[in-house]
Amino acid sequence: MxxxxxxxxxxxxxxxxxxxxxxxxxxxxxxxxxxxxxxxxxxxxxxxxxxxxxxxxxxxxxxxxxxxxxxxxxxxxxxxxxxxxxxxLLRPVRIVQTYQRVQRRHERPRLALHARVIAYAGVAVTLLGFAGSLALYQQEHIAPGADIVTYGDAVWFTCTTLSTVGYGDLAPVTPLGRLVAVGVMVCGLALLGAVTGTFSSWLLQAFARDGERPPEHAANAPGASHRVDD
Structure with missing residues (x-):
């Protein structure tokens, strides 16, 4: 490089x-x-x-x-x-990006690729969830007719939205609050897709390795001897 x-x-x-x-x-x-x-x-x-x-x-x-x-x-x-x-809302992502740069200094990362993706996704979910709940609470708690009036309500809404569950018991009423909610939805879908895709890839690789490995009983069978060329 x-x-x-x-x-x-x-x-x-x-x-x-x-x-x-x-x-x-x-x-x-x-x-x-x-x-x-x-x-x-x-x-x-x-x-x-x-x-x-x-x-x-x-x-x-x-x-x-x-x-x-x-x-x-x-x-x-x-x-x-x-x-x-x-x-x-996205500034805490720089912490994850900084961790990636630190890992590049080492010739061999401490975690495998699949583990790194899941770890990055976990850190990103935590930071974005915290920042998103703060922004949502700031915009909503004093709005007339708001459902999200406490910080606990904002955390609950952010968690259900990031996890793509979306119970629908709480909803933002202000334009900026809805904009924050849309950002949380997009981040939740992206992170969930990254984790799901990484886990599926790991499973496929694990199954492929198991499929390529010869069964033990076949390898130890009496007739399974190595042929020596003349």
Missing amino acids: TDTALARWERHNGVVLAVASLLFLASYALRVLGGGLPGALRDLCLAVALAAWAVFVVDYVVRLRLSGQRLPRFLRTHWLDAVVLLLP
Whole structure:
């Protein structure tokens, strides 16, 4: 692999991006759930969230410059980063992406491919579920006629939506809340498809290996001797 300036940048800024993602999520959670917090502390949380967002902007601009690509092509090849800049709901995904970059430093990943996919999906579901429930609660709990009035309601709705169960006992009523719900639905379908496909692939490979292995009784039979060429 060519050690370009872009590759070196992406290899060494993973920790910074992971910390920025966690700080953004923590400050956003405090602002949403900490209704009784002092005004100064809420302003500090807002400043931390904006600073974390600025880190993502700087990272995106630097990688654009180092790639030597024009903006349209860079957007096509790094579309997830562009979405992360625009949608706060997806910013925790950068933590999963950072873990992938760390794994690339090792010649042999610690987990097999199927295990890595399931592990990434599990982490992504947890982070997206937490961020989605926060965004949903922020938009819904003070809306007139809202069904989701507590954070527990938001967590329940997010879990049922991510799992594609959808009991229908709760539903968002605000436009932004419904937009968040649509994003959670799409993420749930994508992650469920990834896990299901990976598990099916693992089963097929396991069955194929078992089918190619000769039965023990046939291998140990008296007539199953190796033929020696003259």
